[in-house]
Amino acid sequence: MKKYCLAVDLVDDAALIAEYENWHKAGNAWPEITQSIRDAGISNMEIYRLANRMFMIMEVDDTFSFERKAAMDAANPKVQEWEQLMWKFQQSMPFAKPGEKWLLMDKIFQL
Template sequence: MQNTKRFCFSCDLKDDQKLIAEYKHYHSKGVTWPEVTQSLKDAGVVDMEIYLTGNRMFMIMEVDETFDLQKKAEMDANNPKVQDWEKLMWDYQQALPWAKDGEKWISLEKVFHLEEH
């Protein structure tokens, strides 16, 4: 079994039930663009899950030892299909109130781990 590392992020959706339903549809099996899922795998993402409560989302990424956030950002910036996807998703997403300009997914701080207690 390979070593993995976990990254957790949060982002909000626009608080509109129709838009939230559309966003969920884009992320359903067989609908998410294959170029986007392939770009995640190419960057070293082993698994990814997105959870939703109200309009707040939480993303959990399991990555392998080759994954690097900066490298992933560069790969995304140079992939026209990923850029098209990100532009489309921004129609549904909105920045968290404390996000910096242009920041979508905000890294979460781990405050508890049962294994450590």
């Protein structure tokens, strides 16, 4: 099993952050989205928030690759609809390339 950590910022608006969190409560994410996550080889995903900074931990199996997931997402209209909806709440970090959201973090320490 491999683990990846990613980060993105939310629009710094309390009402939008509350709405974003509501979309991510158990049972509120669209079933097609959670299925697409599993189909991509992600066995566990956790998202944490501090103010408007989001942090995601993904545990993946050997079938996972970011390229494969991107291709699967691009071919899935429901994922594209979800991603468009999430852009209402998310904003790119200042150093992100145009269109980038979740950015891969570098692991700098392990005990």
